Amino acid sequence: MAAQKGSAMLLKVDISGTATTVAGLRSTSITMNDEAVDVTTKDSSGLRQLLGGGGVQSFTASGSGVFTDQPSEAAVRTAFDAQRTAGTFTDFDIIVPAFGTFAGPMMIASIEYAGEYNGEITYSISLESAGTFTFTAA
Numbered sequence: 034m035a036a037q038k039g040s041a042m043l044l045k046v047d048i049s050g051t052a053t054t055v056a057g058l059r060s061t062s063i064t065m066n067d068e069a070v071d072v073t074t075k076d077s078s079g080l081r082q083l084l085g086g087g088g089v090q091s092f093t094a095s096g097s098g099v100f101t102d103q104p105s106e107a108a109v110r111t112a113f114d115a116q117r118t119a120g121t122f123t124d125f126d127i128i129v130p131a132f133g134t135f136a137g138p139m140m141i142a143s144i145e146y147a148g149e150y151n152g153e154i155t156y157s158i159s160l161e162s163a164g165t166f167t168f169t170a171a
Contacts, residue, residue: 044094044158
Protein backbone atom coordinates (compact mmCIF):
# COMPACT_ATOMS: atom_id res chain seq x y z
CA MET A 34 0.00 0.00 0.00
CA ALA A 35 1.39 3.39 -0.98
CA ALA A 36 1.57 6.32 1.42
CA GLN A 37 -1.80 8.03 1.95
CA LYS A 38 -2.99 11.36 3.29
CA GLY A 39 -4.27 11.08 6.85
CA SER A 40 -7.21 13.33 6.02
CA ALA A 41 -8.52 10.59 3.71
CA MET A 42 -9.10 8.21 6.67
CA LEU A 43 -12.75 8.80 7.50
CA LEU A 44 -15.23 7.87 10.20
CA LYS A 45 -18.79 7.70 8.92
CA VAL A 46 -22.05 7.34 10.83
CA ASP A 47 -25.27 5.90 9.44
CA ILE A 48 -27.89 8.66 9.08
CA SER A 49 -31.17 7.23 7.74
CA GLY A 50 -29.32 4.59 5.71
CA THR A 51 -26.66 6.94 4.35
CA ALA A 52 -23.05 6.75 5.56
CA THR A 53 -22.17 10.37 6.40
CA THR A 54 -18.68 11.57 7.34
CA VAL A 55 -18.48 12.68 10.98
CA ALA A 56 -17.73 16.38 10.69
CA GLY A 57 -14.81 18.23 12.19
CA LEU A 58 -12.48 15.30 12.83
CA ARG A 59 -8.76 15.99 12.54
CA SER A 60 -7.50 12.57 13.59
CA THR A 61 -8.94 9.08 13.33
CA SER A 62 -7.49 5.76 14.46
CA ILE A 63 -8.52 2.11 14.58
CA THR A 64 -7.26 -0.86 16.56
CA MET A 65 -8.08 -4.51 15.90
CA ASN A 66 -7.50 -7.02 18.69
CA ASP A 67 -7.69 -10.79 19.05
CA GLU A 68 -7.41 -11.89 22.65
CA ALA A 69 -4.92 -14.70 23.24
CA VAL A 70 -6.11 -17.78 25.12
CA ASP A 71 -3.15 -19.53 26.74
CA VAL A 72 -3.45 -23.34 26.77
CA THR A 73 0.12 -24.01 27.88
CA THR A 74 0.57 -27.09 30.10
CA LYS A 75 3.48 -28.88 31.74
CA ASP A 76 3.68 -30.97 28.56
CA SER A 77 4.41 -27.87 26.42
CA SER A 78 8.19 -28.15 26.88
CA GLY A 79 8.37 -24.65 28.31
CA LEU A 80 6.85 -23.10 25.17
CA ARG A 81 3.65 -21.11 25.26
CA GLN A 82 0.74 -22.59 23.31
CA LEU A 83 -2.26 -20.56 22.22
CA LEU A 84 -5.75 -21.71 21.31
CA GLY A 85 -6.42 -20.59 17.73
CA GLY A 86 -9.72 -18.74 17.39
CA GLY A 87 -10.36 -19.04 21.12
CA GLY A 88 -10.18 -15.39 22.13
CA VAL A 89 -12.55 -12.48 21.92
CA GLN A 90 -11.98 -10.27 18.90
CA SER A 91 -12.57 -6.56 19.24
CA PHE A 92 -12.38 -3.48 17.08
CA THR A 93 -11.97 0.04 18.45
CA ALA A 94 -11.97 3.39 16.74
CA SER A 95 -11.35 6.89 17.98
CA GLY A 96 -11.19 10.38 16.62
CA SER A 97 -10.78 13.96 17.67
CA GLY A 98 -11.31 17.31 16.05
CA VAL A 99 -13.09 20.64 16.01
CA PHE A 100 -16.72 20.90 17.08
CA THR A 101 -18.78 22.09 14.10
CA ASP A 102 -22.31 21.03 15.19
CA GLN A 103 -23.06 19.43 11.83
CA PRO A 104 -25.89 16.90 11.36
CA SER A 105 -23.36 14.04 11.62
CA GLU A 106 -22.28 15.23 15.07
CA ALA A 107 -25.93 15.43 16.11
CA ALA A 108 -26.37 11.85 14.84
CA VAL A 109 -23.48 10.73 17.05
CA ARG A 110 -25.01 12.43 20.10
CA THR A 111 -28.40 10.88 19.25
CA ALA A 112 -26.79 7.45 18.87
CA PHE A 113 -25.11 7.86 22.26
CA ASP A 114 -28.45 8.67 23.85
CA ALA A 115 -30.16 5.72 22.09
CA GLN A 116 -27.60 3.22 23.35
CA ARG A 117 -27.89 4.64 26.85
CA THR A 118 -31.69 4.62 26.98
CA ALA A 119 -32.72 1.83 24.57
CA GLY A 120 -29.58 -0.32 24.38
CA THR A 121 -29.32 0.04 20.60
CA PHE A 122 -26.08 0.50 18.67
CA THR A 123 -25.40 2.48 15.51
CA ASP A 124 -23.51 1.34 12.42
CA PHE A 125 -20.25 3.15 11.65
CA ASP A 126 -17.84 2.86 8.72
CA ILE A 127 -14.11 3.44 9.02
CA ILE A 128 -12.50 4.07 5.65
CA VAL A 129 -8.78 3.48 5.24
CA PRO A 130 -7.78 4.80 1.81
CA ALA A 131 -6.32 2.31 -0.69
CA PHE A 132 -6.97 -0.46 1.87
CA GLY A 133 -10.71 -0.77 2.47
CA THR A 134 -13.71 -0.10 4.67
CA PHE A 135 -14.55 -1.62 8.04
CA ALA A 136 -18.27 -1.52 8.87
CA GLY A 137 -20.44 -2.61 11.75
CA PRO A 138 -22.29 -1.67 14.92
CA MET A 139 -20.34 0.34 17.47
CA MET A 140 -20.90 1.31 21.07
CA ILE A 141 -19.97 4.93 21.71
CA ALA A 142 -17.76 4.46 24.77
CA SER A 143 -17.16 8.17 25.27
CA ILE A 144 -17.65 11.62 23.80
CA GLU A 145 -15.66 14.49 25.24
CA TYR A 146 -15.96 18.22 24.54
CA ALA A 147 -13.27 20.67 25.57
CA GLY A 148 -12.36 24.30 25.00
CA GLU A 149 -9.75 26.80 26.09
CA TYR A 150 -10.68 30.44 26.58
CA ASN A 151 -8.55 31.50 23.59
CA GLY A 152 -9.20 28.52 21.30
CA GLU A 153 -11.81 26.47 19.53
CA ILE A 154 -14.14 23.89 21.03
CA THR A 155 -12.84 20.40 20.33
CA TYR A 156 -14.33 16.98 20.76
CA SER A 157 -13.13 13.40 20.88
CA ILE A 158 -14.98 10.13 20.47
CA SER A 159 -14.13 6.54 21.38
CA LEU A 160 -15.99 3.61 19.83
CA GLU A 161 -16.03 -0.12 20.70
CA SER A 162 -17.30 -2.89 18.42
CA ALA A 163 -20.74 -4.17 19.40
CA GLY A 164 -21.21 -7.02 16.94
CA THR A 165 -19.99 -8.48 13.67
CA PHE A 166 -17.74 -6.31 11.55
CA THR A 167 -17.23 -6.59 7.82
CA PHE A 168 -14.26 -5.57 5.71
CA THR A 169 -14.56 -4.53 2.08
CA ALA A 170 -11.28 -4.12 0.21
CA ALA A 171 -10.74 -0.91 -1.73
